[in-house]
Amino acid sequence: MKRLATVVITLACGIGIVAAADVIAQRRELMKADGVAAKKLFDMAKGATPFDLAIAQASLKTLATGAEKTPALFPDDSKTGGGTAALPAIWENKADFNARFAKFSKDVAAAIAATVDEKSFKAAAPAVFDNCGGCHELYKAKSG
Amino acid sequence: MKKIVFGLAAFATAGVVFALAISTPKPRYSVEQWRAFESSGDAAAGRRIFFAGGCDSCHASPGQPDRLRLGGGLELKTPFGSFFPPNISSDRTDGVGAWRNVDLANAMLSGVSPRGEHYYPAFPYTSYQRMTPGDVADLITFLRTLPAVQGKAPAHQLPFPFSIRRAVGLWKQLFFYNAAFPPDPTQSAEWNLGRYLVDGPGHCGECHTPRNVLGAMQPGLYLTGAPAPDRKGKTPNLTGAVLADWTKADIVEALTSGFTPAGDVLGAGMTGVVRNLAQLPQSDREAIAAYLKSLPPRGAPVTAKLP
Helix, strand or coil: CHHHHHHHHHHHHHHHHHHHHHHHHHHHHHHHHHHHHHHHHHHHHHCCCCCCHHHHHHHHHHHHHHHHHHHHHCCHHHCCCCCCCECCHHHHCHHHHHHHHHHHHHHHHHHHHHCCCHHHHHHHHHHHHHHHHHHHHHHECCCC | CHHHHHHHHHHHHHHHHHHHHHCCCCCCCCHHHHHHHHCCCCHHHHHHHHHHHCHHHHHCCCCCCCCCCCCCCCCEEECCEEECCCCCCCCCCCCCCCCCHHHHHHHHHHCECCCCCECCCCCCHHHHCCCCHHHHHHHHHHHCCCCCCCCCCCCCECCCCCCCHHHHHHHHHHHCCCCCCCCCCCCCHHHHHHHHHHHCCCCCHHHHCCECCCCCECHHHCCCCEECCCCCCEECCCCCCCHHHCCHHHHHHHHHHCECCCCCECCCHHHHHHHHHCCCCHHHHHHHHHHHHHCCCCCCCCCCCCC
């Protein structure tokens, strides 16, 4: 019985660690996708690349997915490991952290609705980008 | 025996006298010497220096959005203890409103207070020493236009021996030159402006240069990246390694909007830096980029990742 309990606990711990590593990998993947999408959006907003409505909408949807899924990927057991750059401040200010993602979600949804051509995209984009710096300033250790 | 005791006492006394002598605070300007710059200050020009220097990053009152309310009090945790940047608002009691212009100049250029005491080099006069007197005069004029904020910052919390302020004088003997640098005539005007902004008011090296055990920047590893001041992550190497793939325009963009060529956004301490640098004329950011691009690769490539 004791042995069984040990095995179960060991397995549970193992699963816990794997799960933590897993959410870290998942959120890193999502943020990476956000970066790729943000780069496309940013270059179009600046005029560095020609505007393409399909790319703009697809990239905004990537951000929407990221904004929706990411905040749930910071459980209490995922504070370290997996090369995470997440700062402890996330767990100390979870309400603010989640509120920022909610605002990001809202701003991206507004941009998706508003973007019908180049002019409307350029008008809507800055409100989306304004969200990036705030979180990276407070909650991310890596700076470049 | 008596002789030995007497000899040791004399030796110790001589040591103390010597230490006191060489640790004497040395303000760069007397009232008379500063008079030449006294009336030349221009507030609009000073605003540019204010944001180039990022004064608000440490001195803005924490927990409120107005970056020009300079009540101080933000805790800076360092390996030497906690520093609390003071109130530099125009309040006459709690801020610097009652200071003479020469007092402000000597604080920034020599790290010496109006009472003739050393400031700790958490206040980056080690970089500000390179600012021109004209720019300092402009900055002072701008500071005087900012609102008075009441309330003093808490006292620094430093363990012994760092609590001995006078010892900063010995540190300065080793690591501080109390002097500006002349422009390099072999380089372009843009390069010289970039170097001035980076090494002087911008004080980039304070975070991007590894420090020795006494907390001084290591000149041979200038701008090669270091542990972040708050020990959360590292600052990247700016000499080649990280910036090698960045064009000048990429650097200008990152210093304006925060966006990097990879679609990431500059975070941590750089968010505030970018917010400030975005206030400068485009030509200043271009000069910074030109200077950074010109730096020969040095030091071990420091990645910005956590260990």
